[in-house]
Amino acid sequence: xxxxxxxxxxxxxxxxxxxxxxxxxxxxVAAISIVLSFIIGAIVGTLRYAKIPVLSQILAVLVEILxxxxxxxxxxxxxxxxxxxxxxxxxxTAAIAALTVFESAMLSEIIRSGLxxxxxxxxxxxxxxxxxxxxxxxxxxxxxxxxxxxxxxxxQFISLLKDTSLAVVIALPDLLHNGQIIYAQKESYVAPVxxxxxxxxxxxxxxxxxxxxxxxxxxx
Amino acid sequence: MIxxxxxxxxxxxxxxxxxxxxxxxxxxxxxxIGPSGSGKSTLLRCINRLETISDxxxxxNGVSVGDKKTNINTLRRNIGMVFQHFHLYPHKTVLxxxxxxxxxxxxxxxxxxxxxxxxxxxxxxxxxxxxxxxxQLSGGQQQRVAIARGLAMKPEVMLxxxxxxxxxxxxxxxxxxxxxxxxxxxxxxxVVTHEMGFAREVADRIVFMDEGRVLEEAVPADFYENPRxxxxxxxxxxxLNH
Ligand SMILES: Nc1ncnc2c1ncn2[C@@H]1O[C@H](COP(=O)(O)OP(=O)(O)OP(=O)(O)O)[C@@H](O)[C@H]1O
Ligand SMILES: [Mg+2]
Numbered sequence: 001x002x003x004x005x006x007x008x009x010x011x012x013x014x015x016x017x018x019x020x021x022x023x024x025x026x027x028x029v030a031a032i033s034i035v036l037s038f039i040i041g042a043i044v045g046t047l048r049y050a051k052i053p054v055l056s057q058i059l060a061v062l063v064e065i066l067x068x069x070x071x072x073x074x075x076x077x078x079x080x081x082x083x084x085x086x087x088x089x090x091x092x093t094a095a096i097a098a099l100t101v102f103e104s105a106m107l108s109e110i111i112r113s114g115l116x117x118x119x120x121x122x123x124x125x126x127x128x129x130x131x132x133x134x135x136x137x138x139x140x141x142x143x144x145x146x147x148x149x150x151x152x153x154x155x156q157f158i159s160l161l162k163d164t165s166l167a168v169v170i171a172l173p174d175l176l177h178n179g180q181i182i183y184a185q186k187e188s189y190v191a192p193v194x195x196x197x198x199x200x201x202x203x204x205x206x207x208x209x210x211x212x213x214x215x216x217x218x219x220x
Numbered sequence: 221m222i223x224x225x226x227x228x229x230x231x232x233x234x235x236x237x238x239x240x241x242x243x244x245x246x247x248x249x250x251x252x253i254g255p256s257g258s259g260k261s262t263l264l265r266c267i268n269r270l271e272t273i274s275d276x277x278x279x280x281n282g283v284s285v286g287d288k289k290t291n292i293n294t295l296r297r298n299i300g301m302v303f304q305h306f307h308l309y310p311h312k313t314v315l316x317x318x319x320x321x322x323x324x325x326x327x328x329x330x331x332x333x334x335x336x337x338x339x340x341x342x343x344x345x346x347x348x349x350x351x352x353x354x355x356q357l358s359g360g361q362q363q364r365v366a367i368a369r370g371l372a373m374k375p376e377v378m379l380x381x382x383x384x385x386x387x388x389x390x391x392x393x394x395x396x397x398x399x400x401x402x403x404x405x406x407x408x409x410x411v412v413t414h415e416m417g418f419a420r421e422v423a424d425r426i427v428f429m430d431e432g433r434v435l436e437e438a439v440p441a442d443f444y445e446n447p448r449x450x451x452x453x454x455x456x457x458x459x460l461n462h
Pocket of ligand 1: 231236255257261262
């Protein structure tokens with residue numbers, strides 16, 4: 001039963017509390033980024049769908065650039081390069097900013113293609129009854145598109161939550177970061193720490209997927 | 221009430237409507253026929269500016285459809301449209317499908333809009349489906365809801381683009397019956413359809429189109445028995461013998 005020893009040693013109330021503190025930072029950063037990136041993504045996705053001259057093209061270029069960069073690079077850039085340009089942020093803000101920018105681009109694509117997936121006939125039916133473009137979008141296209149978009153949006157949220165761990169590179173005191181501090185004390189701690197860290201990520205993300213599945217079932 | 225004068229339309233280089241001159245009077249039922257690709261749908265869709273014309277004049281009730289000063293949403297209130305594939309809103313019940321525009325465009329109260337909706341649902345014979353979703357209805361029922369949705373705006377004109385060609389044969393009759401009743405009540409109607417029975421019974425005029433032109437206009441009896449144009453004769457022999 002020797003292999004149990006490090007587990008018993010690691011799972012002390014103090015360590016667990018420290019890990020939970022890290023997890024709260026993860027959840028906070030993720031939650032704020034999710035809300036912000038959903039709002040920005042929805043606006044950008046809708047503006048691109050609406051094909052507003054110039055504006056839509058500029059947004060398209062920005063989105064394409066962001067989507068094709070590694071998130072890690074965006075995080076580095078936000079924390080290390082922006083201060084050179086006079087924009088300084090503390091770690092948590094920098095992590096939220098980097099995640100929000102990247103995830104907004106991803107979500108805007110999901111929302112744009114969701115809107116595009118609604119048959120043109122729906123818009124024509126709405127417009128020909130005298131509804132304005134915005135009314136047609138609001139009452140006819142968007143509600144249908146949002147239903148279709150729930151699964152990809154939730155899986156994007158889940159990957160956002162996981163991606164917060166990339167912010168360890170700028171020393172964000174999140175779950176993974178605090179885990180590293182604990183297992184740095186002793187080599188035998190590595191496995192037990194990873195297991196409990198994994199468990200925490202898994203529980204929250206799995207709960208999210210279950211909630212999404214519930215929502216989908218309710219709609220169909 | 222609807223007047224095309226020398227209307228031309230291009231899709232890029234493709235000349236889809238050529239020098240269209242056509243007048244549709246109040247209370248008239250006009251049936252548009254012609255081979256596939258001849259421009260029937262395009263002609264119809266120009267009337268409520270789902271398509272824009274390239275040049276010429278097009279007016280509805282004296283109002284120029286293409287004019288930038290024309291409020292298109294105001295104009296469209298007055299023009300109902302029924303599509304081949306119904307285009308009901310799948311996330312809304314039958315009743316909500318019908319009340320949406322009257323509430324949001326005309327500013328009717330929910331109560332008022334629902335009363336009107338029930339009146340027209342009764343008229344098209346499916347009042348009992350008010351609470352259903354479109355996916356729970358047959359094709360014929362969906363198309364009747366689409367007609368009720370158009371009528372609920374109390375338009376002066378109704379446009380129909382092949383309203384029965386996506387339907388199973390046994391459901392065509394129920395939709396045509398609703399349209400015939402409408403025609404007899406004096407609704408101004410422009411109908412793209414190959415249903416000869418309908419045309420003979422209620423149409424005041426047949427407009428035959430080919431390759432973007434109006435080739436012939438005639439009363440149904442003359443047109444079907446003795447078309448002047450060789451193309452029309454050919455077309456009729458094809459649809460009659462298929
Ligand atoms: N958006 C578009 N862009 C380019 N060409 C188009 C477009 N819409 C229609 N056309 C072309 O214009 C022509 C006329 O089309 P239209 O739909 O008006 O014909 P139609 O008489 O209604 O035919 P059908 O009986 O098949 O419905 C066709 O050749 C079609 O391919
Ligand atoms: Mg057509």
